[in-house]
Amino acid sequence: MRRMMQQNVFEPIGFIESCFKERFGTPRQPGLVPSSWGQLRLRPELNLSEALEGLEGFSHLWLIFVFHQNMNKGVNAKVQPPRLEGEKTGLFATRTPHRPNPIGLSVVKLDRLEPGLLHFSGVDLIHGTPILDIKPYVPAADCLPEATAGWTAARPERTLQVEFTTAAVSQFELCFGAMAARAQGAVKELLELDPRPVFYRGTGDNPNPYTDTYGFRFDDYNIVYRMQGALATVLSVQPWAEYLASKDRR
Numbered sequence: 001m002r003r004m005m006q007q008n009v010f011e012p013i014g015f016i017e018s019c020f021k022e023r024f025g026t027p028r029q030p031g032l033v034p035s036s037w038g039q040l041r042l043r044p045e046l047n048l049s050e051a052l053e054g055l056e057g058f059s060h061l062w063l064i065f066v067f068h069q070n071m072n073k074g075v076n077a078k079v080q081p082p083r084l085e086g087e088k089t090g091l092f093a094t095r096t097p098h099r100p101n102p103i104g105l106s107v108v109k110l111d112r113l114e115p116g117l118l119h120f121s122g123v124d125l126i127h128g129t130p131i132l133d134i135k136p137y138v139p140a141a142d143c144l145p146e147a148t149a150g151w152t153a154a155r156p157e158r159t160l161q162v163e164f165t166t167a168a169v170s171q172f173e174l175c176f177g178a179m180a181a182r183a184q185g186a187v188k189e190l191l192e193l194d195p196r197p198v199f200y201r202g203t204g205d206n207p208n209p210y211t212d213t214y215g216f217r218f219d220d221y222n223i224v225y226r227m228q229g230a231l232a233t234v235l236s237v238q239p240w241a242e243y244l245a246s247k248d249r250r
């Protein structure tokens with residue numbers, strides 16, 4: 001008997017507002033940048049005062065979401081996760097966003113609940129990500145101390161040393177005000193992980209042939225840093241609108 005493929009249509013329960021605005025500079029997993037922040041604005045018609053009842057007692061949540069920036073992209077059976085530095089492995093042995101069904105799963109720390117708005121830290125999602133569902137993280141069911149980590153066990157996450165110029169520290173204060181220490185912390189945690197794609201890193205004695213200076217959008221600011229070996233130095237923080245205007249003038 002031929003089986004009919006059932007089509008399911010899901011409507012997001014809300015959308016993420018995140019300090020990460022583009023793929024470059026977004027951490028590869030939740031919790032790797034604990035100082036990062038994001039919030040989920042839920043659809044008001046979900047009867048939120050009742051639907052969220054009891055959630056405040058949980059410290060962490062699972063977010064099930066759509067990799068909306070990856071729709072209609074090709075999928076390969078083997079992929080190159082950044083930590084394998086050029087080697088390939090099966091897509092289902094990775095958390096790649098390039099999947100047959102572009103659905104992601106992240107555990108985040110629930111910091112605060114407001115009516116219709118959930119505040120998190122430790123996110124790995126881009127601003128605008130559609131959320132399909134949230135579920136409480138239940139330690140008795142979800143925490144498995146005996147779990148093994150496959151190929152990831154031998155691959156350390158943190159590799160770079162990060163410094164800030166005096167000018168950059170002042171610009172963090174000017175741009176982020178009361179949030180300066182947290183924003184600077186998030187950028188440090190992020191750069192320690194080396195967000196560059198493998199082909200931009202170079203290998204051994206052969207440094208990246210393209211550039212040593214990188215920029216990415218973090219919140220509403222453009223962050224510029226320079227790489228020298230395993231040292232990342234943050235050079236400047238500039239409002240994103242100012243950065244765009246200066247690009248137009250060039």
Ligand SMILES: C[S@@+](CC[C@H](N)C(=O)[O-])C[C@H]1O[C@@H](n2cnc3c(N)ncnc32)[C@H](O)[C@@H]1O
Nearest residue numbers: 023026027028067068069095104105125126129
């Ligand atoms: C490796 S995936 C892991 C996501 C999730 N924790 C999982 O395991 O399903 C994380 C990366 O997905 C990318 N990403 C995050 N939100 C996205 C979105 N809405 N659309 C496409 N890519 C996204 C970012 O580049 C981020 O570094």
